[in-house]
Amino acid sequence: MTTRIRTTTTRTRNRKRKASFTSLSLFNAFFFFFVFFFCFFFPKSSWKAEAVPDGEGENDPENEKNTIKRMTSSKKNNKTSNENEENDVTVVVDGRTSSSSLTFDAVLASIKRFSLESDFELDLIRQRRFLHETPELMWNERETASFIKKELEKLGIVYEDAAEPGILARIPLDGDDDDDGEGEGGSGSGESTTTEKNKIAVLLRADMDALPVTEETNLEFKSKNEGKMHACGHDGHVAMLLGAAKLIKKVLESGEEILPDEARRGKVVYLLFQPAEEGGAGAKKMLESKTMRDMKIRPSTAFALHNWPYAETPSGSFGTRGGTIMAGAGTFEITVTGRGGHAAVPHKNVDAVVCGAKIVTDVQTIVSRKTSALDSVVVTISTFHAGTVSNVMPDEAKLTGTLRSLQPETFRWAMDELSRVANAVGLANGCEVEVSFASREVYPPTVNDAKAAEFAKRVAREIFGKEEGKVLDVAPVMPAEDFSFFANEYPSVMNWIGSYNLDIGAVHPLHSAKFILDESILKNGAAAHAGYALGFLALNSTKF
Numbered sequence: 001m002t003t004r005i006r007t008t009t010t011r012t013r014n015r016k017r018k019a020s021f022t023s024l025s026l027f028n029a030f031f032f033f034f035v036f037f038f039c040f041f042f043p044k045s046s047w048k049a050e051a052v053p054d055g056e057g058e059n060d061p062e063n064e065k066n067t068i069k070r071m072t073s074s075k076k077n078n079k080t081s082n083e084n085e086e087n088d089v090t091v092v093v094d095g096r097t098s099s100s101s102l103t104f105d106a107v108l109a110s111i112k113r114f115s116l117e118s119d120f121e122l123d124l125i126r127q128r129r130f131l132h133e134t135p136e137l138m139w140n141e142r143e144t145a146s147f148i149k150k151e152l153e154k155l156g157i158v159y160e161d162a163a164e165p166g167i168l169a170r171i172p173l174d175g176d177d178d179d180d181g182e183g184e185g186g187s188g189s190g191e192s193t194t195t196e197k198n199k200i201a202v203l204l205r206a207d208m209d210a211l212p213v214t215e216e217t218n219l220e221f222k223s224k225n226e227g228k229m230h231a232c233g234h235d236g237h238v239a240m241l242l243g244a245a246k247l248i249k250k251v252l253e254s255g256e257e258i259l260p261d262e263a264r265r266g267k268v269v270y271l272l273f274q275p276a277e278e279g280g281a282g283a284k285k286m287l288e289s290k291t292m293r294d295m296k297i298r299p300s301t302a303f304a305l306h307n308w309p310y311a312e313t314p315s316g317s318f319g320t321r322g323g324t325i326m327a328g329a330g331t332f333e334i335t336v337t338g339r340g341g342h343a344a345v346p347h348k349n350v351d352a353v354v355c356g357a358k359i360v361t362d363v364q365t366i367v368s369r370k371t372s373a374l375d376s377v378v379v380t381i382s383t384f385h386a387g388t389v390s391n392v393m394p395d396e397a398k399l400t401g402t403l404r405s406l407q408p409e410t411f412r413w414a415m416d417e418l419s420r421v422a423n424a425v426g427l428a429n430g431c432e433v434e435v436s437f438a439s440r441e442v443y444p445p446t447v448n449d450a451k452a453a454e455f456a457k458r459v460a461r462e463i464f465g466k467e468e469g470k471v472l473d474v475a476p477v478m479p480a481e482d483f484s485f486f487a488n489e490y491p492s493v494m495n496w497i498g499s500y501n502l503d504i505g506a507v508h509p510l511h512s513a514k515f516i517l518d519e520s521i522l523k524n525g526a527a528a529h530a531g532y533a534l535g536f537l538a539l540n541s542t543k544f
Ligand SMILES: [Zn+2]
Pocket: 232, 278, 510, 511
């Protein structure tokens, strides 16, 4: 689409140049000079079509109409998003003059102000504590989902089931759910015919599953579900996204002075409440869900927050980075099959235990001898099970472990290498070896879009503060996140919301039975979500 528009411009230019040479009148000579000057010195980049996210609506005449319409305003405000994000850029939309950066400032200031209202914080804490008391494991977040739906209904927000118990809620900024003429979203109907392909959208995501951990805190709202605990703080993530929904609604209902009508048209914020982050690849299942596929969702950007209870990110801070922020992770299982028999006559058997032990040591060379010192890979064999009694050599040994890497290419290579080494050791020891990554989903590395990360920091400075230590550049880490599936689809950013707080004992790592979430971070987290979405949309842009 970009190429086609450029070609049209060039043709127009040539026609005008030719016409000017056919007349010798002074007026036409002057006209020629003006056209020549305009065509050759007007910066070509300002004609570049920026109106639709990459890959959207190719060869779709209906979409093309929409694209060109939006391109008209995009051409004028291109600079806002691409070149000089901190500068005040005046844009003209539909003949009216407004300042997108001023709108951005007004939106962020309002969100910050609303987030500081005491009722707002109390409500977030109420929601978070209810969820903390009732943790549910992946793909069983039913009570959690019904709680979220009730809270959304209170706010008048429509939603759909997507990869049940996942929920896709949507807030159209112009309040018009039906302006594409292709149907209407329902409230929990589970049947949507709405197509979202022409919308300018931002996606905000919270995960909602708990872990099979028995809580060891003394909190009065500790888990009531035996053996289950929100030890990764996803209860807080849900509360923050519900809070963002409330803040967005407040801004929209506050009238035109905060967010003018022209900055709302055709725009939508999606709120994804995602199940099964802890190993179930709920993000992938949501992307593959009929709901999301039928709606043809193409957000310009996606945003997620994870509480981060480590000393480098104290409560009150925000951290992110462009590029890889979290590793890719694969959980593998290796089955070694030998031939069992009496333990006293090993030469008559094929020893699966010795073969398994050699696999444990040989796969260590993947990191120590085959990976560049400048790259990062982890291979850990976490379990090794074989045999039942001391005088019987078993037929089989089973090993499980985890494989992690920061770079997508290295990750794929390490998976292949693990299989190759294990099979080679099996061959050398006369055992059959099977390596499987199928027992749990493989998560690719989470790679943040560099411009999305910069924009997240710009928003965070308005919410967390501009002082040193508030908005941080962080280093990548080896845990993994299925938000990576969204990041593979849209320009996305995963962020840390600092939650380390010595004063209240919020010092235990994620997944610890003693983990405590600092609830004072919730209001800023909600504001960061809302600020990212409305801030992006206020800038009248469709991409960074
Ligand atoms: Zn976790």
